[in-house]
Amino acid sequence: MAFPDDRPRRLRRSANLRRLVREASLRADHLLLPCFVAEGIRERREVTTMPAVFQETVESLPRLATEAVELGIPGLVLFGVPAHKDAVGSAAWDDQGVVQQALRRLRREFGDRLLLVSDDCLDEYTDHGHCGVLTEAGEVDNDRTLELYQRTAISQAAAGADVIAPSGMMDGQVGAIREALDAAGFSATAIMAYSAKFASCFYGPFRDAALCAPQFGDRRGYQMDPANRREAMRELEMDLLEGADVLMVKPALSYLDVVREARDRFDVPLACFSVSGEYAMLRAAAAAGALDLRAAVLESHLSMRRAGADVIITYFARELSRWLSEEG
Numbered sequence: 001m002a003f004p005d006d007r008p009r010r011l012r013r014s015a016n017l018r019r020l021v022r023e024a025s026l027r028a029d030h031l032l033l034p035c036f037v038a039e040g041i042r043e044r045r046e047v048t049t050m051p052a053v054f055q056e057t058v059e060s061l062p063r064l065a066t067e068a069v070e071l072g073i074p075g076l077v078l079f080g081v082p083a084h085k086d087a088v089g090s091a092a093w094d095d096q097g098v099v100q101q102a103l104r105r106l107r108r109e110f111g112d113r114l115l116l117v118s119d120d121c122l123d124e125y126t127d128h129g130h131c132g133v134l135t136e137a138g139e140v141d142n143d144r145t146l147e148l149y150q151r152t153a154i155s156q157a158a159a160g161a162d163v164i165a166p167s168g169m170m171d172g173q174v175g176a177i178r179e180a181l182d183a184a185g186f187s188a189t190a191i192m193a194y195s196a197k198f199a200s201c202f203y204g205p206f207r208d209a210a211l212c213a214p215q216f217g218d219r220r221g222y223q224m225d226p227a228n229r230r231e232a233m234r235e236l237e238m239d240l241l242e243g244a245d246v247l248m249v250k251p252a253l254s255y256l257d258v259v260r261e262a263r264d265r266f267d268v269p270l271a272c273f274s275v276s277g278e279y280a281m282l283r284a285a286a287a288a289g290a291l292d293l294r295a296a297v298l299e300s301h302l303s304m305r306r307a308g309a310d311v312i313i314t315y316f317a318r319e320l321s322r323w324l325s326e327e328g
């Protein structure tokens with residue numbers, strides 16, 4: 001054998017050799033498509049900061065869902081944009097709320113052909129834009145918020161959600177939701193927990209899409225400090241002990257070290273959420289001619305799989321599925 005070792009390059013010489021020794025893989029099977037369903041608009045409306053992503057209506061959503069099914073994407077993650085917001089976010093657990101309507105409609109039209117994951121949080125529903133109810137001092141009240149997450153989870157499960165995804169980062173949210181679902185007869189409804197959700201600037205475009213930017217302050221009092229990897233492991237472990245079926249790290253690209261460590265530590269399915277800002281960055285770079293969109297999206301999502309994510313929630317799910325099927 002020659003020195004330096006000449007084996008690595010020998011195995012990179014042809015496409016079939018590379019294919020043979022490739023470690024990570026990316027398929028439509030791994031993807032979930034996040035979508036926004038808005039109330040009080042007549043036609044679906046493109047999100048300014050997220051080209052090709054729309055606020056859908058209950059009527060327009062089935063078309064997007066059909067496309068997802070045809071492309072082999074297992075499911076959608078639904079976010080509601082209600083017409084009316086109030087201090088406690090009551091539209092979140094309204095059985096006639098926009099997400100509940102969308103869930104019933106999709107369940108009716110698609111049966112088991114499409115997995116329905118429902119975001120359980122209050123920031124899209126509160127007039128102040130925080131993820132929970134406020135104390136008089138203007139802080140988010142953890143325990144009162146848990147009760148509202150419980151009501152929301154039950155209402156979404158009753159409307160047809162397969163999976164509840166609590167994204168508010170309140171302490172004890174997974175345990176509280178599990179208990180409420182079980183007590184209401186929804187023990188088959190799973191929980192995909194936003195366990196290590198960081199206080200990230202990369203959620204900016206989502207807040208335009210869901211009209212949920214905090215009206216004062218920020219979310220650093222409940223979302224994680226981007227500097228903290230050890231704390232992320234504690235958050236993940238607590239959610240697992242509280243009964244989470246799937247753990248999640250969010251955002252994805254800037255947090256792949258956290259994804260890898262979570263993969264090494266926990267033997268449950270792991271998801272990462274490639275967030276709105278990651279989508280906007282790649283779109284903008286491609287529109288500016290700086291990157292080839294397809295190559296950049298394929299590479300960045302493959303890296304999430306290499307880091308150890310089983311599931312990737314991504315706004316590029318449709319494009320990716322199309323490109324992956326073309327590559328064979």
Ligand code: PBG
Pocket residue numbers: 119121122123124131167168202203204205206207219274275276277
């Ligand atoms: C909160 C929530 C947010 C996202 C998902 N759930 C916004 C936030 O925490 O400010 C962000 C997702 C994205 O940026 O794509 N309900």
